[in-house]
Amino acid sequence: MVNKNEQKKTPYLRAYQKYLKEHTAVFDVPGHHQGRIRTDFDKIFTHIVYQNDVNCPRGMDNLAHPTGVIKEAQDLFAKACGADYCKFLINGSTSGNLIMFLSALQANDKVILPRNVHKSAINGLILSGAVPVFIMPEIDKKTEIVNQVSFEEWKKAIDENPDAKAIFIINPTYFGATCDLKKIVNYAHLHDKIVLVDEAHGSHFYFSNKLPISAMKAGADLSTLSIHKTGGSLTQSSVLLVKGKRVSKYSVIKSFNLLTTTSPSSILLASLDAARKYLVFRGSEKIYNAIKLARLAKERIDKIPGFIAHGKDYFIKECDAFSYDETKLCVEVDKLKITGFDLYKLLKDKYQIQIELGETYVFLLLFTIGSNEKDVDRLISALEDISKDYYDPNIVYEDHHYVDGFPKMEVRPRVAYHAPLKVCKLRNAVGKISKEMIMIYPPGIPLIIPGEVFTKEVVDELTYYKNMKANILSDWSASNEVSVIDEKKRKFVKEDFEKDY
Ligand SMILES: Cc1ncc(COP(=O)(O)O)c(C=O)c1O
Known part of the structure; x- marks a missing residue:
């Protein structure tokens, strides 16, 4: 106690x-x-x-x-x-x-x-x-x-x-x-x-x-x-x-x-x-308020054509989660002519509403001890507006491009970090070992990490995100280049570096 x-x-x-x-x-x-x-x-x-x-x-x-x-x-x-x-x-x-x-x-x-x-x-x-x-x-x-x-x-x-x-x-x-x-x-x-x-x-x-x-x-x-x-x-x-x-x-x-x-x-x-x-003194009440606001927002968003709000039930039933943090609301864009990336920008640029994250098919809302109903009202009316402009029930989305799984790791991240560097065009990276982490931010989960081998899927995915103008973070900043382990030194890196690093 x-x-x-x-x-x-x-x-x-x-x-x-x-x-x-x-x-x-x-x-x-x-x-x-x-x-x-x-x-x-x-x-x-x-x-x-x-x-x-x-x-x-x-x-x-x-x-x-x-x-x-x-x-x-x-x-x-x-x-x-x-x-x-x-x-x-x-x-x-x-x-x-x-x-x-x-x-x-x-x-x-x-x-x-x-x-x-x-x-x-x-x-x-x-x-x-x-x-x-x-x-x-x-x-x-x-x-x-x-x-x-x-x-x-x-x-x-x-x-x-x-x-x-x-x-x-x-x-x-x-x-x-x-x-x-x-x-x-x-x-x-x-x-x-x-x-x-x-x-x-x-x-x-x-x-x-x-x-x-x-x-x-x-x-x-x-x-x-x-x-x-x-x-x-x-x-x-x-x-x-x-x-x-x-x-x-x-x-x-x-x-x-x-x-x-x-x-x-x-x-x-x-x-x-x-x-x-x-x-300690106000948390419980304020967090409950955030949960209630998230539930209310879910109810209202679900009524707007083009959006499906996913809460606890969805994550437990459809995503095998054990439980779920109900202060979050993940909203799927459904039959909209724009992506979650576009929506993220549109909400801020046109409606002065800042959301946590937008991705291709979803955007994420956080309800916290600081949230209030007035902001929820503003969000709902913006989404209603967007629905009128972009909802199209006849849209057929392309197949999702998501790679099933992550690339294979060939050497430890620390070994790759210290290994000799070579820069190559992203399109030529397939088969090479990455020296860097590349990710979309938020959420900051790397698509590839040092030591993993570039696959065609990863290259395609990064190219897709670049075309979507997503916020990509990497150490090698040139937009169409990546840093990899020098191919000529690959054998040496695997045999000798593993011992030393
Ligand atoms: C899962 C996870 N861990 C760690 C961090 C880093 O936290 P901080 O921003 O407090 O450094 C983040 C940041 O978004 C995160 O999403």
């Missing part, structure tokens, strides 16, 4: 407030000295942002080695989430994933993970040198959404890889699907595997009983939560939670300090302290 009396405290926020009230003469960083300069920034925002931007002055503790108010605030967060230990993050769950990989795995340790992980998990493989054993998630052919991995698939992978050190689970996926987390955690622990969980989209699970189970409740060892995504703190601010002793606190702190700036933003840290108190 969370001690509500204790949770009323906001130790970091209070120390911060006290410092600001003291009107200190400053001779430390940051160099703008609490806004003693005026920049163009002030024309857009109020000067208050500069005035409140301090680093770690006396009395406000130090994130690298907290012993005072940051430690107290982290401890309160851990207790609110049922964890033994919490670390505040100021570089999102991106750093949370990297820290989890680095603290639980060493080079050549095996880790089992679904292939639809976020790019930061692939970067965790590169940094740690761990060997991935990918399991393939369920792909919904109708909407092209990549979902969860069933308990049976997890069990099979764990049984077939007794030497794997850890497993890595996503709770929930970008689109809101969850797996049978508790059963998978129990099975993994029974087989002596560390359980790491990416809860970038699951912060709110800790503060409502109307949502799927959280990682800590399910007994996982480590989890990263982007509190900024669904928990109400400021962008970038996140937390890493630790439970039990399978991964030592020391390893977590060591990896955290390897990857984290020594100058964290106090504004971000304070927003975590405040969000935790808000979630």
Whole structure:
């Protein structure tokens, strides 16, 4: 049980407030000295942002080695989430994933993970040198959404890889699907595997009983939560939670300090302290409100020709999800003359409505503790308008082009990352080993990762997305080129690099 009396405290926020009230003469960083300069920034925002931007002055503790108010605030967060230990993050769950990989795995340790992980998990493989054993998630052919991995698939992978050190689970996926987390955690622990969980989209699970189970409740060892995504703190601010002793606190702190700036933003840290108190006291009511708004929006959207809103029932019945985060609503564009990509742009450019994501056949709406009915009304009237302009019941869509599965991995991501580079035209890449990750953003799930071999399907898919003017992220920025491992060195890379990297 969370001690509500204790949770009323906001130790970091209070120390911060006290410092600001003291009107200190400053001779430390940051160099703008609490806004003693005026920049163009002030024309857009109020000067208050500069005035409140301090680093770690006396009395406000130090994130690298907290012993005072940051430690107290982290401890309160851990207790609110049922964890033994919490670390505040100021570089999102991106750093949370990297820290989890680095603290639980060493080079050549095996880790089992679904292939639809976020790019930061692939970067965790590169940094740690761990060997991935990918399991393939369920792909919904109708909407092209990549979902969860069933308990049976997890069990099979764990049984077939007794030497794997850890497993890595996503709770929930970008689109809101969850797996049978508790059963998978129990099975993994029974087989002596560390359980790491990416809860970038699951912060709110800790503060409502109307949502799927959280990682800590399910007994996982480590989890990263982007509190900024669904928990109400400021962008970038996140937390890493630790439970039990399978991964030592020391390893977590060591990896955290390897990857984290020594100058964290106090504004971000304070927003975590405040969000935790808000979630403990108002979270349940606000999250329920978000669920009710999502249900209401679903009902109204389903009445508009050209749109089918998919909620919990769809993901459980049609996509084999174990459960679903009802604060998300995935809407299929059905018999519209435009794609989800077009709709994403149209909604913003013509109606000033920003949605989470648009893809070929779907778009994604998030309902959060900040959502309100007025915005839902605006969305509905925009969709009604769009329906009038673009709905055509006679449209026959082309066959979906989605590749069934992901490309094969020939060398470990870390090996490919360090291997000799060659640049080639995308159209000539078939058969070559990628040196980079290429993805559509959002959601940031790589279509190919370092070490995987380009197939004709991947090249066609990337060409399709380029033609759709989708937002493609890659390291090699030229639009029709990709970076691959030099073919002449391929044999050498496979034989020698595998040993050394
Ligand atoms: C599944 C998943 N994991 C991790 C991240 C990274 O989170 P953050 O943006 O907090 O760095 C994202 C970001 O969208 C994500 O979708």
